Amino acid sequence: MTNSAIDSTRPATAGAWGAVLSMSLCVAMLIAAEFMPVSLLTPMAEGLGATTGQTGQAISISGFLAVATSLLVTTLAGRLNRKSVLIALTALMFVSLAMVAAAPSFLVLMVARALLGICIGGFWALATSVLMRLVPIDEVPRALGIMYGGQAIAAAFAAPVGSYLGDIIGWRGVFWALTPIVAINLVWHVVALPSLPAGAPRSFSTFGELLGRRYFRRGLLAVALSWGSAFTMFTYLRPFLEQVTGVDVTMLSALLLALGCAGFVGSSVSGRVVGSHVERLLCLPALVMGACTLALLFLGGSWIAAGLLLAVWGAMNTAMSVIWMSWMSRNVEDQPEAAGSLMVAVIQASILMGAMVGGLLLDYLSVTATFAGSSIIALAAVLVAFNGKRLSKPRA
Template sequence: MAFCVAMLIASEFMPVSLLTPIANDLHATQGMAGQAISISGLFAVLASLFIAPISGRFDRRHVLMSMTVLLLVSLVLIALAPNFTMLMVARAFLGVAVGGFWSLSTATVLRLVPEDQVPKALGMIFMGNAIATAFAAPVGAYLGGVLGWRVVFGGLVPLVLINLIWQAKSLPSMPPRATIPMSRLFGLLKRRNVAIGMAAVMLTFAGAFSAFTYFRPFLESETGVNADMLSVLLLSLGLAGFVGTHFASTMLHRNHLYSLLRWLPLALAAVTLGLMELGHVFWGAAVMMFSWGALNAAIPVCWSTWLAREIQDEPESGGGLMVASIQLAIMFGGAFGGQLLDQITVAAPLAGGAGLLVLSALLIGNGARLRAPAQG
């Protein structure tokens, strides 16, 4: 499952490092190419909302393998896409796979391992995410420059095929159980702290992805990087994620959750603006990219902790709602940044993203709005 997560995340965000060649080859603007991130986000939202009620009728093993097959089909279609329309269709398939697999992953782990092994098992799942985040973009940028962007996506096909065979051999049968109705998931939004939390989640992730999706055109235009230099910068951003994750875990252990939720988006906004200011020189871009990667990686850890703390009575519904909110934010962020890029300048997506991050911090405030009311 961790291997599949790594493939899903690598496939979802690979266009970030290949935006320019994809746009050139398919005769699209870079802003249009960035919508490949948005379309997968849209379908991931739909999948995360509907997968639990639908999958409850089938063996969980077969459902997870179906999501992997969708991933495989999407990669083949992307590698062979003759035009922009086919690329978007393929990315829609990918979105369903991402939303469906992620939404079911935690509940599946709970069925696969003993209770005392759940934290370790979930850690393995998120390690697949961290590894893909660290290496997919730089490796994609380098190989895309050498072999072409189609080869990069095609190269993932045999890896996903191996993973599918591995799943068939290793995943046990998991017969269907009682499903969670949609009303319970959306009913959580009637809780004021949950509604505000999800709004803050969306602003935070939309701000981050408005900037992140369009780092390549900015770095090519303002910093003057080639494919090799871009790979180095993206690798530093990815590796910084391990630093940020460790930092967040340490601070959360000291009970600084609400301070982190407030100040991390502000710090990320400041670094994003710093990249705009210092990005004309390579060393400045490198420092800002490393800092950006560390701060950005710390944010999901904090929101996952908030989810576990404030929605203890409905963890599965809360998890589905969180996945949907994040993917909707990714879709909006990619679309928002793409419009700014096409209509204004290559730096506009960074400025727009920083603005959304600031709004998120203002909404969170001192954290009181995110706390469930005390039970009398």
Template structure:
């Protein structure tokens, strides 16, 4: 999952108080987000031809998303400690280079193992980039301009959500899946050059920097002054708060349920719906465009309706997953159902990042880092479980499992609301 950090990081955490704006650097980060999300989810639109060429099952190719999620989690937890005092400009450029290397390795992979190594590389980039992107963006512009800068960075994510899957499917039909992945190499080169010329020097934050003074977190949400070993695990202390623990469980269940199904949309469309390559690209485009619309609209339903939204979205998506089983062979019904799925599924992360800012107002960056780890872990688990079920029992079991986990997510969101309300009541009683 690629996170929307616009609400996870507040302008008050601005690291460098200055009047100089580096908007070219902000747009370079946005382009990097676009390239990264496109790289992350490219296998979803190319699952079938990749499986045939690599001579493995579609479920095993789907594990490429699981392995990238695993390495994203490890990187998000370790990068601040491992990178140490390395200049963040150098680190981001290095990650962009690794993104290009991943695309090349996958495109040229002679077998399944090199493919998985390439996916592991992209997982490292995912964890590193998203752990530092917001903290970097707020250092590039004056504090009043931070919300705009974060919106621009996340615009790359939103654009890739719309274009990546259908474009990957279309390119795959023209130049093959290897050619589609190789197209990511020049995109990565552009990203490297853009970052090189647009980013100023970004020294690693120190314990005495303004960032450190505003809270106990650094780039990736770790405790800056703490010893290295302790800093790796400090991010998990938020689980001591019941509301945070329940909320993270609800968020994780949502992403797991979503990716049990979403990872295997293409083989479902081809084998059950009977869609050809052009039709598959069209459905994926509908899914992406509806998701973009949902992201633009969901803000109207947050605020006082935050928890209601977080409960309703997975519940409705569970119904969609179940409905796709009997209506899977009806193309028009599948288009409508997956369009609604995209509308809800793509917009939901905005609600969860709003919850992070509300649940951890004084440690929003730490909450954001923890969210990255939870989301990527659950994406990996979801795609793995979906692949096992898809290969062994068929798409019906995969979609039913998605529905069950999404219903669990709705229940956990309700439990989060209940625990949060109870905590507010206890605080009010204590004050009086």
């Protein structure tokens, strides 16, 4: 079977679902490794003799490397077996975590975070195409829901658990505690993942061919606006809740935990309900999340209303990934690796740009302007996606 040859009639074996679960754990570890420093920023800066701002930049460098790697991995990997590539990326994550835990200087921390960025970009660029080879095409949304369930769990628990353990065993101890889990995941990959031979070599011209497809270009624009809107708001959620809702640290943690738990529900449910007409759902994430963000501007003074709105937002946030990756699996099934690379690059770049736009609005206007800007971007995403017809591959 080639990369693009998917048998929609064969049942997924227990071994295939074991491989999907292995990838879900890898996702959880990637998200935990990427965002754990957010809750440990101050002690990390003190321990490395750096400023808080410098340490924050070390965190963001992983995002820049993820963009570059997502575009390069499918060409640089060439004819390498994709199982070997995923194992190598997971091993690199292990090395990155160990380097952060043992970092004697800020420079070593920067290098370790750069390595993590390579893991993030490489894994996400290949993830959907690998799932398309593990399970039948009709089961891909469910497999995506399981995989993104790992993301939701990590997003819900990484920050509060990291902050709690950091007070007990120190920030270095937190990162050391992640390494045995990644080591187990590495062994699981070796055992569970089947051999995944590479298809024909890909060149950068493949990207040009994909971008020449009008429906795919429109899809990428909708993806950029959807994720850009989400992270224009999400990056600055804490100052909004502190300034507008007036929560203390305990209530803030509870609201963020509720958001993360709702995300797990969203990934699970969306994986089961997304069907063959996924195009009709493409505008739904931006529509619901944008509406929730707008509603927070009017109802955010109540922590109860804020909690309910954030729960809906969180559920749709993870559903967004399942919906859009399912769209890709059905409309670009002939070039899943190249399409995945482009989508991951666009998503990572949109996250960075969303955070930048939101920060400018916050600094020069107010946090309410940040949320209003997020709602406007969401409206643009809805208008681009609309009913999905212009984002569908022409059918014979």
